Amino acid sequence: xxxxxxxxxxxxxxxxxxxxxxxxxxxxxxIPENCISALVKxxxxxxxxxxxxxxxxxxxxxxLLQSKQVKKMISSYVGENAEFERQLLTGELEVELLPQGTLxxxxxxxxxxxxxxxxxxxxxxEIAEGKExxxxxxxxxxxxxxxxxDYAIVKAWKxxxxxxxxxxxxxxxxxPMMAMAGKITIAEVEELVxxxxxxxxxxxxxxxxxxxxxxxxxxxxxxxxxxxx
Amino acid sequence: xxxxxxxxxxxxxxxxxxxxxxxxxxxxxxIPENCISALVKxxxxxxxxxxxxxxxxxxxxxxLLQSKQVKKMISSYVGENAEFERQLLTGELEVELLPQGTLxxxxxxxxxxxxxxxxxxxxxxEIAEGKExxxxxxxxxxxxxxxxxDYAIVKAWKxxxxxxxxxxxxxxxxxPMMAMAGKITIAEVEELVxxxxxxxxxxxxxxxxxxxxxxxxxxxxxxxxxxxx
Amino acid sequence: MLTKEQIAKRIARELKDGYxxxxxxxxxxLVANYVPDTxxxxxxxxxxxxxxxxxxxxxxxxxxxxxxxxxxxxxxPGSVFFDSATSFAMIRSGRVDLTVLxxxxxxxxxxxxxxxxxxxxxxxxxxAMDLVASAQQIIVAMQHTNKAGxxxxxxxxxxxxxxxGCVKKIVTNLCVIDVTPRGFELRExxxxxxxxxxxxxxxxxxxxxGEIPEIQF
Amino acid sequence: MLTKEQIAKRIARELKDGYxxxxxxxxxxLVANYVPDTxxxxxxxxxxxxxxxxxxxxxxxxxxxxxxxxxxxxxxPGSVFFDSATSFAMIRSGRVDLTVLxxxxxxxxxxxxxxxxxxxxxxxxxxAMDLVASAQQIIVAMQHTNKAGxxxxxxxxxxxxxxxGCVKKIVTNLCVIDVTPRGFELRExxxxxxxxxxxxxxxxxxxxxGEIPEIQF
Numbered sequence: 001x002x003x004x005x006x007x008x009x010x011x012x013x014x015x016x017x018x019x020x021x022x023x024x025x026x027x028x029x030x031i032p033e034n035c036i037s038a039l040v041k042x043x044x045x046x047x048x049x050x051x052x053x054x055x056x057x058x059x060x061x062x063x064l065l066q067s068k069q070v071k072k073m074i075s076s077y078v079g080e081n082a083e084f085e086r087q088l089l090t091g092e093l094e095v096e097l098l099p100q101g102t103l104x105x106x107x108x109x110x111x112x113x114x115x116x117x118x119x120x121x122x123x124x125x126e127i128a129e130g131k132e133x134x135x136x137x138x139x140x141x142x143x144x145x146x147x148x149x150d151y152a153i154v155k156a157w158k159x160x161x162x163x164x165x166x167x168x169x170x171x172x173x174x175x176p177m178m179a180m181a182g183k184i185t186i187a188e189v190e191e192l193v194x195x196x197x198x199x200x201x202x203x204x205x206x207x208x209x210x211x212x213x214x215x216x217x218x219x220x221x222x223x224x225x226x227x228x229x
Numbered sequence: 230x231x232x233x234x235x236x237x238x239x240x241x242x243x244x245x246x247x248x249x250x251x252x253x254x255x256x257x258x259x260i261p262e263n264c265i266s267a268l269v270k271x272x273x274x275x276x277x278x279x280x281x282x283x284x285x286x287x288x289x290x291x292x293l294l295q296s297k298q299v300k301k302m303i304s305s306y307v308g309e310n311a312e313f314e315r316q317l318l319t320g321e322l323e324v325e326l327l328p329q330g331t332l333x334x335x336x337x338x339x340x341x342x343x344x345x346x347x348x349x350x351x352x353x354x355e356i357a358e359g360k361e362x363x364x365x366x367x368x369x370x371x372x373x374x375x376x377x378x379d380y381a382i383v384k385a386w387k388x389x390x391x392x393x394x395x396x397x398x399x400x401x402x403x404x405p406m407m408a409m410a411g412k413i414t415i416a417e418v419e420e421l422v423x424x425x426x427x428x429x430x431x432x433x434x435x436x437x438x439x440x441x442x443x444x445x446x447x448x449x450x451x452x453x454x455x456x457x458x
Numbered sequence: 459m460l461t462k463e464q465i466a467k468r469i470a471r472e473l474k475d476g477y478x479x480x481x482x483x484x485x486x487x488l489v490a491n492y493v494p495d496t497x498x499x500x501x502x503x504x505x506x507x508x509x510x511x512x513x514x515x516x517x518x519x520x521x522x523x524x525x526x527x528x529x530x531x532x533x534x535p536g537s538v539f540f541d542s543a544t545s546f547a548m549i550r551s552g553r554v555d556l557t558v559l560x561x562x563x564x565x566x567x568x569x570x571x572x573x574x575x576x577x578x579x580x581x582x583x584x585x586a587m588d589l590v591a592s593a594q595q596i597i598v599a600m601q602h603t604n605k606a607g608x609x610x611x612x613x614x615x616x617x618x619x620x621x622x623g624c625v626k627k628i629v630t631n632l633c634v635i636d637v638t639p640r641g642f643e644l645r646e647x648x649x650x651x652x653x654x655x656x657x658x659x660x661x662x663x664x665x666x667x668g669e670i671p672e673i674q675f
Numbered sequence: 676m677l678t679k680e681q682i683a684k685r686i687a688r689e690l691k692d693g694y695x696x697x698x699x700x701x702x703x704x705l706v707a708n709y710v711p712d713t714x715x716x717x718x719x720x721x722x723x724x725x726x727x728x729x730x731x732x733x734x735x736x737x738x739x740x741x742x743x744x745x746x747x748x749x750x751x752p753g754s755v756f757f758d759s760a761t762s763f764a765m766i767r768s769g770r771v772d773l774t775v776l777x778x779x780x781x782x783x784x785x786x787x788x789x790x791x792x793x794x795x796x797x798x799x800x801x802x803a804m805d806l807v808a809s810a811q812q813i814i815v816a817m818q819h820t821n822k823a824g825x826x827x828x829x830x831x832x833x834x835x836x837x838x839x840g841c842v843k844k845i846v847t848n849l850c851v852i853d854v855t856p857r858g859f860e861l862r863e864x865x866x867x868x869x870x871x872x873x874x875x876x877x878x879x880x881x882x883x884x885g886e887i888p889e890i891q892f
Binding site: 026027028029030052075076077078079080085088089095097098099100101102103104105107108119120121122123124125126127157167168169170171172173174175176177204221222223224225226227228229 | 503504505506507512513514515516519520521522523524525526527528529530531533539540541542543545546549550569579580581582583584585586587588591592618619620621622
Binding site: 255256257259281304305306307308314317324326332333336337348349350351353354355386396397400401402404405406433450451452454455 | 722730737740743744750756757758760763786796797798799
């Protein structure tokens with residue numbers, strides 16, 4: 001299958017100025033740390049990033065914002081990020097906000113060969129502006145389309161060299177849908193194993209969706225809100 | 230949660246003449262054997278059954294056909310079934326055939342609150358007759374709608390008393406989407422365990438989708454095509 | 459006047475045995491602390507967890523296990539993890555029985571605004587638009603007036619809408635209100651709060667009929 | 676003339692290393708027996724299995740492990756199970772590189788009919804309509820003529836269509852044909868079969884250019 005690459009630098013090969021990327025994760029949980037670092041190092045510019053959040057100032061996608069590599073963010077919640085806010089106010093950065101469920105479903109649609117679908121989320125709001133609306137069973141819906149993304153970059157817990165992936169706990173979040181949705185899907189995993197080591201009954205992302213895979217290093221797994229009982 | 234019922238007879242309570250049912254399974258693999266027997270015993274009539282296949286003459290949904298309890302089948306492949314063919318030719322039975330992927334996606338849409346979506350399957354064929362068609366990115370698609378089903382009856386390998394389900398091997402097939410899609414979802418399992426016994430990271434159907442659950446008995450698991458190396 | 463904790467406590471009384479509940483950030487999160495012992499309620503966190511447990515001890519802390527507020531949490535027996543598409547499948551298909559969330563404004567038709575203030579940095583709607591478009595029952599937990607003392611219960615929203623005609627009940631520091639086709643129907647008063655106080659703090663159409671009981675704790 | 680096994684063997688040469696392949700029932704299934712040792716091909720079965728292995732031994736027989744033809748099969752290292760929605764997600768999104776299936780008729784625009792004969796009992800299209808609407812590459816494996824000796828390669832289908840403009844290559848008992856904008860382009864002849872035989876057996880627009888090589892086994 002030849003999907004295994006040596007490291008993040010090799011994994012992100014082909015990503016160019018102007019590429020559209022999906023990046024898995026919810027907040028700082030389940031983000032592809034190694035690939036984000038490699039993207040910063042590569043200096044690639046004018047990226048459009050589809051990701052639920054935009055990281056924090058000094059971690060996650062925030063690192064790409066610091067180095068001004070992002071042209072546009074497509075997210076549901078961009079949270080607290082001073083540099084993000086500064087770039088947004090100066091017009092350096094474009095932002096498209098959309099409902100979290102719509103974000104997830106537009107990824108899933110892309111991975112499922114469904115070009116468009118109807119959802120009630122955002123009906124009657126500014127999100128619906130310019131979109132087709134339709135009534136089904138006395139309820140109003142808006143039509144949303146599948147995302148198109150050159151690359152999807154996901155983070156899994158374990159993966160095998162064929163490309164099968166499993167995620168851990170809530171680090172799963174957007175990763176499985178994005179893995180389905182990229183024209184080229186890059187997976188970084190905490191532990192890379194041989195085919196047959198993962199139980200075929202309990203794999204979250206089937207290998208067919210993954211094009212490149214490698215075992216990442218030095219995961220920081222920063223906690224955004226450390227709450228203790 | 231009070232989801233646990235004692236047996237199949239109790240599980241199917243409320244299913245009436247004229248009800249629409251989804252029944253999980255692919256061929257005879259992963260079918261809810263106990264509930265089918267209970268439905269035969271109950272004598273409920275004029276059922277509309279959404280199921281990928283229609284069983285064989287003396288097993289699976291074939292049993293409901295033998296006792297003339299089915300008004301309409303919605304399937305992708307009805308296969309070899311003499312009684313089915315007889316009822317179809319005499320007009321006793323109505324059949325709606327649709328592409329297997331469309332069948333799966335219409336179940337999934339119902340369970341995902343998506344009233345309609347576009348698929349390329351069947352474009353230009355008689356399946357598309359009367360359906361809206363639309364072009365996206367130079368390809369033609371037809372609009373399909375979510376199923377509406379009073380009950381979904383699924384078969385899982387293991388389940389817990391909260392309603393979490395896991396399936397085994399290819400006995401998974403349509404069961405997870407149907408479990409999402411019923412107004413009331415009934416699950417029969419080979420082994421019913423206490424909450425916490427299933428790994429939360431490897432559950433196929435989250436409990437929220439299941440309304441009634443019981444441990445079935447005497448699974449025959451008949452093999453349709455016994456092929457040996 | 460109710461404290462934030464009392465607002466949460468009053469909302470907890472709306473919970474029923476077997477409910478699946480999504481709690482928003484802020485006061486709604488506190489509702490989890492007041493679930494009656496006699497019932498079983500399962501918390502859904504839209505980032506992919508059903509059966510959310512309390513915050514972890516130091517030993518249990520796991521960066522891979524957070525809630526939608528990005529706080530570290532724990533699981534309970536019967537908990538299950540899933541992806542974001544499945545999470546919103548649950549929400550849109552109406553399997554979540556109750557959503558509790560905060561609001562900047564609600565009007566007397568049940569429309570809600572809680573995601574954007576023009577001219578201010580917009581953080582995004584997160585899952586709020588999906589939740590308000592689909593939950594079976596939506597309760598708003600909020601202060602009756604804003605920091606400037608202006609009513610948040612209006613006849614017409616001034617802020618961008620999050621969802622239309624979805625709010626069924628509002629619990630504020632002053633009172634409990636049902637949103638019905640007639641408008642804001644006053645149901646219960648906070649201890650020490652009179653009908654006139656609510657009238658003065660409510661800009662939308664307020665319906666007051668008969669004796670309004672005081673919330674008992 | 677090619678036997679069914681030889682048709683399968685010839686089609687197997689179209690496989691490339693790393694391909695994900697869906698094989699239909701009948702001759703297409705036989706293709707699995709001729710995958711070259713030098714390449715790695717993964718078989719997708721639309722009922723929910725990627726990485727389909729050979730038939731089981733008596734000991735391995737498992738009623739819960741079948742292929743889309745309802746035959747008992749086995750897994751291989753790296754196999755994965757999934758539900759039917761995920762299976763057709765793979766198919767519709769074009770992740771399956773090659774689909775091999777049988778046909779009743781194909782026309783010179785690449786339209787295919789393989790699911791229904793009016794007046795006869797209709798068994799259903801199964802996954803065929805999804806597959807032909809989406810696979811990256813579709814090869815038809817079939818006899819060149821039907822039992823009545825009539826051509827199955829037509830200019831116009833007589834049977835209900837399964838999918839439009841999707842067939843790119845046809846391997847029959849007589850020859851290998853590429854379906855291009857010019858029509859049925861004859862590429863290779865079965866051993867002992869002459870161009871005239873193919874001409875007589877082909878009702879649709881046949882394009883013959885230059886010397887046509889014989890298939891070597």
